[in-house]
Amino acid sequence: MNRRVLLAARPIGLPKLSDFSFSAEPILDPSDGELLITAHYLSADPLQRWRMDETSGYGKTIALGEMVWGRMVGQVVRSRNRNWQEGDFAEGMLGWQEYAVSRGDTERVSYARGLTRVDPKRAPISTSLGILGMPGVTAYFALIDICDPQPGQTVVVSAAAGTVGSLAGQIAKLRGCRVVGIAGGSAKVRYLQTDLKFDAAIDYHDTANLKEALYAACPDRIHAYFDNVGGTVSDVVMSHLADHARIAVVGRVAQLGGPRDRADPQAYIISARARMQGFIVYDYAHRADEAYGEISGWLNSGKLYFDEVVHEGIESSPQALIDVLKGNGIGKHVIWISGK
Amino acid sequence: MNRRVLLAARPIGLPKLSDFSFSAEPILDPSDGELLITAHYLSADPLQRWRMDETSGYGKTIALGEMVWGRMVGQVVRSRNRNWQEGDFAEGMLGWQEYAVSRGDTERVSYARGLTRVDPKRAPISTSLGILGMPGVTAYFALIDICDPQPGQTVVVSAAAGTVGSLAGQIAKLRGCRVVGIAGGSAKVRYLQTDLKFDAAIDYHDTANLKEALYAACPDRIHAYFDNVGGTVSDVVMSHLADHARIAVVGRVAQLGGPRDRADPQAYIISARARMQGFIVYDYAHRADEAYGEISGWLNSGKLYFDEVVHEGIESSPQALIDVLKGNGIGKHVIWISGK
Numbered sequence: 001m002n003r004r005v006l007l008a009a010r011p012i013g014l015p016k017l018s019d020f021s022f023s024a025e026p027i028l029d030p031s032d033g034e035l036l037i038t039a040h041y042l043s044a045d046p047l048q049r050w051r052m053d054e055t056s057g058y059g060k061t062i063a064l065g066e067m068v069w070g071r072m073v074g075q076v077v078r079s080r081n082r083n084w085q086e087g088d089f090a091e092g093m094l095g096w097q098e099y100a101v102s103r104g105d106t107e108r109v110s111y112a113r114g115l116t117r118v119d120p121k122r123a124p125i126s127t128s129l130g131i132l133g134m135p136g137v138t139a140y141f142a143l144i145d146i147c148d149p150q151p152g153q154t155v156v157v158s159a160a161a162g163t164v165g166s167l168a169g170q171i172a173k174l175r176g177c178r179v180v181g182i183a184g185g186s187a188k189v190r191y192l193q194t195d196l197k198f199d200a201a202i203d204y205h206d207t208a209n210l211k212e213a214l215y216a217a218c219p220d221r222i223h224a225y226f227d228n229v230g231g232t233v234s235d236v237v238m239s240h241l242a243d244h245a246r247i248a249v250v251g252r253v254a255q256l257g258g259p260r261d262r263a264d265p266q267a268y269i270i271s272a273r274a275r276m277q278g279f280i281v282y283d284y285a286h287r288a289d290e291a292y293g294e295i296s297g298w299l300n301s302g303k304l305y306f307d308e309v310v311h312e313g314i315e316s317s318p319q320a321l322i323d324v325l326k327g328n329g330i331g332k333h334v335i336w337i338s339g340k
Numbered sequence: 341m342n343r344r345v346l347l348a349a350r351p352i353g354l355p356k357l358s359d360f361s362f363s364a365e366p367i368l369d370p371s372d373g374e375l376l377i378t379a380h381y382l383s384a385d386p387l388q389r390w391r392m393d394e395t396s397g398y399g400k401t402i403a404l405g406e407m408v409w410g411r412m413v414g415q416v417v418r419s420r421n422r423n424w425q426e427g428d429f430a431e432g433m434l435g436w437q438e439y440a441v442s443r444g445d446t447e448r449v450s451y452a453r454g455l456t457r458v459d460p461k462r463a464p465i466s467t468s469l470g471i472l473g474m475p476g477v478t479a480y481f482a483l484i485d486i487c488d489p490q491p492g493q494t495v496v497v498s499a500a501a502g503t504v505g506s507l508a509g510q511i512a513k514l515r516g517c518r519v520v521g522i523a524g525g526s527a528k529v530r531y532l533q534t535d536l537k538f539d540a541a542i543d544y545h546d547t548a549n550l551k552e553a554l555y556a557a558c559p560d561r562i563h564a565y566f567d568n569v570g571g572t573v574s575d576v577v578m579s580h581l582a583d584h585a586r587i588a589v590v591g592r593v594a595q596l597g598g599p600r601d602r603a604d605p606q607a608y609i610i611s612a613r614a615r616m617q618g619f620i621v622y623d624y625a626h627r628a629d630e631a632y633g634e635i636s637g638w639l640n641s642g643k644l645y646f647d648e649v650v651h652e653g654i655e656s657s658p659q660a661l662i663d664v665l666k667g668n669g670i671g672k673h674v675i676w677i678s679g680k
Contacts, residue, residue: 005657014665020658040679044651044660068657075679096657098677116628122636125679130672131639131646132632134621140631142619162664163646163672167635170644184667191670195645235603241612249618253665263575265605270618272581278589278610279482281474288456291480292472295507296462299471304510305535306471306503311384317345317408317436318360320384324502325354325593327524330531332470332503337438339380339415339465 002027005068005096011052019052020068027099029078036078037090037100043071043129046251070096073118073128079104089118091128130163138250139167146248147224151176154218156237159228159253160201161188168226169198177224180217182210182233204233211236221245229253230266307331342367345408345436351392359392360408367439369418376418377430377440383411383469386593410436413458413468419444429458431468470503478590479507486588487564491516494558496577499568499593500541501528508566509538517564520557522550522573544573551576561585569593570606647671 001024008021030036051062051069062069072094076084081104084090092115094100105114118128130136147168149155155172159165160181169179169192180200181192192201200217207213214236221242227234228251238247249270269276284291298304309329311320313336320333341364348361370376391402391409402409412434416424421444424430432455434440445454458468470476487508489495495512499505500521509519509532520540521532532541540557547553554576561582567574568591578587589610609616624631638644649669651660653676660673 003654005654015658015662017658017662022655038679039654039677042654042657042660042675042677044657044664044673044675046664048661049665070657074677096654098654123639126648126650126672126674127639127646129674130648131635131644135672136635137624137628137631138619138621140635141621141624141627146615146617146619159667161670162667166646166671167644170638174638174643188670191647195647232603235605238603238605238608241608241614243612245612245614247609247614247616249616253667263572265575265578266616266618268578268581269587269616270620272583272585273618273620273623274581274585274587275486275615275617276587276589276606276609277486277615278606278613279478279486280610280613281478281481283613284477284481287481288477291477295471295476295480298510298514299463299467303514304471304507306467306506307531307535308466308470310466314343314345314379314382314436314438315362317382317384317410318355318357320382321388322355322357324384324386325389327499327502327593330501330528331506332466332475333384334466334469335382335384337379337382337414339378 001025002097002099004098005070007052007062007064007066007068010054010064011049015049015052028101030080030101033081033103034101035076035081035084035090035104037072037074037094037102038077039072039074039094039098039100040089041073041126041129042096043073043133045071045134046253068096069093071129071134072097072100073125073133074100089120089125089128090115091118091125091133092116131167135163136167139164140171142248142250143168143171143224143226147172147226147246149175149177149224152178153223154178154180154220154242155224155226156180156182156214156218156222157226157228158182158233158237159251160198161191162228164250165226165228166192166196170196172224172226173197178220180214180222182214182229182237211239215240224248226250227266230264234266309333311335313337341365342437342439344438345410347392347402347404347406347408349404350394351389355389355392368441370420370441373421373443374441375416375421375424375430375444377412377414377434377442378417379412379414379434379438379440380429381413381466381469382436383413383473385411385474386591408436409433411469411474412437412440413465413473414440429460429465429468430455431458431465431473432456471507475503476507479504480511482588482590483508483511483564483566487512487566487586489515489517489564492518493563494518494520494560494582495564495566496520496522496554496558496562497566497568498522498573498577499591500538501531502568504590505566505568506532506536510536512564512566513537518560520554520562522554522569522577551579555580564588566590567606570604574606649673651675653677 073091076088155177157169161183189201192198225247230252349359413431416428495517497509501523529541532538565587570592
């Protein structure tokens with residue numbers, strides 16, 4: 001029989017065991033072009049949780065009574081597809097079950113469909129669910145593409161003892177960064193320091209003052225933040241950013257399920273894969289003429305409209321600023337002092 | 341006499357008139373190499389407010405009793421600097437006063453120092469404080485560099501009737517975008533629709549349900565958000581982002597002064613000019629092999645450490661997921677089903 005894990009109830013916050021149930025069904029025969037895979041390992045990933053919500057933000061919601069969406073690595077036990085032989089190893093989004101039937105497509109256009117061929121000689125096949133699977137791709141690209149770690153810079157990783165965090169931190173070390181991990185519990189802190197050789201590790205459970213500990217561990221402030229958790233931990237990290245810092249918003253474990261107790265822009269940033277960037281005009285002073293050239297061109301060709309609110313005399317300056325801040329009036333507020 | 345505006349008290353939230361005082365001092369004679377400028381216009385800018393706080397996040401705080409930091413455009417009335425003639429027009433951070441002495445440096449390395457020569461034939465000189473000054477540079481580069489507006493995309497601008505917002509929105513129109521402005525009051529909404537020809541304008545004061553109005557005005561969601569205000573308006577915009585949206589965090593007028601009533605990551609993003617970006621691994625599925633190649637190289641050369649937590653049997657799957665979400669254990673959680 002093929003045993004499967006089903007979603008029995010929508011979890012509120014953390015799932016409970018009673019949110020799941022099990023079924024046993026006959027093992028299906030592959031049709032022409034298909035193959036049958038027996039599971040060696042299933043994967044437990046934070047992403048699974050989001051698809052248990054009514055509106056997931058991460059693709060299709062798992063319906064009640066349906067099999068839990070999840071990844072599997074296993075071995076082909078029957079093949080009616082000429083690209084796959086019995087004994088081949090494959091990884092894919094095959095669900096939380098003991099046997100899966102697949103069409104065997106290997107074109108990797110999405111992680112939700114298709115199979116990846118796994119080479120058991122490269123590493124234990126279970127790593128195809130971890131550092132040589134989706135979590136590995138996450139750690140690698142979110143760190144390299146978004147955090148953009150530069151030698152000598154300080155990189156902070158939250159949930160640093162997890163699959164993604166521990167890999168991201170180690171890659172940052174390989175890139176010559178000072179790496180500070182945040183994790184919960186002394187065992188994890190020891191792991192980060194001893195096994196992963198992070199430069200510092202902070203236990204957010206035990207540290208009475210996370211802020212003090214983090215600031216002490218990051219004397220040059222934080223150049224890049226690999227954010228797996230959100231919540232209060234991230235609030236503290238954000239308050240200590242270096243100029244032009246990069247933040248990869250990868251996970252929101254701390255904001256898990258339940259009603260949102262606060263505005264959480266990072267949740268929207270992650271689900272839209274959006275980019276938010278701070279702007280201070282001083283950084284562009286040396287390029288001002290580029291803007292002035294374009295703007296005056298538009299102005300002189302009548303393509304641009306502008307308005308001014310003119311306050312008169314230096315005594316009116318404070319009120320002018322108050323009006324700007326309150327949004328009174330339309331256009332630019334200036335204070336006329338003299339001249340035409 | 342030279343009348344000046346002084347900071348008399350630190351404003352809490354919006355400044356009051358009593359936070360300011362005035363002084364009158366003799367007009368200084370320029371020393372060798374210096375010039376004396378008579379103000380034609382002073383500028384009222386939101387940025388001024390931040391430097392009135394004890395810790396500004398935008399550079400030097402204005403001390404109590406000191407002249408208010410601010411921009412001026414005026415005319416040279418006396419020059420002992422051979423680069424400047426009497427009658428020349430100049431703009432700079434010359435303070436809220438009627439006369440200023442300057443060294444006349446024109447190297448524009450920062451907006452806080454140096455003078456910009458102003459051509460009165462190009463446009464009225466007051467525009468050197470507005471669309472052809474710092475606000476113009478802000479609108480132009482924050483829109484072009486960060487919002488990256490593409491033809492046909494929807495761009496939302498908050499504080500859209502202000503100097504920066506009205507210019508940013510018009511530039512987005514010139515780039516072929518659908519532009520939606522948010523402003524307070526019916527006069528501003530009319531201005532945005534009639535004079536600036538925005539595609540839609542929303543009055544956040546009068547719109548009972550800002551969310552409904554914004555969603556209706558942005559049927560394709562929001563591809564870029566030029567954020568001048570922060571606060572609740574931004575929370576609503578953020579909830580309706582299109583995939584790969586860009587957000588330029590330019591101002592925080594809604595979060596003005598006073599105690600912070602909530603975590604406000606945008607405040608840190610703006611003061612560090614940081615970049616925050618959401619990451620979902622599906623976008624990188626087609627590049628997975630790049631990551632696997634590097635990671636397996638490090639693994640095989642002993643540079644990478646990894647751990648696994650192995651749960652046994654399909655019945656243990658729900659607990660494995662709960663452990664992942666609670667952060668129990670170190671490393672990747674897998675569920676062993678069969679095989680070696």
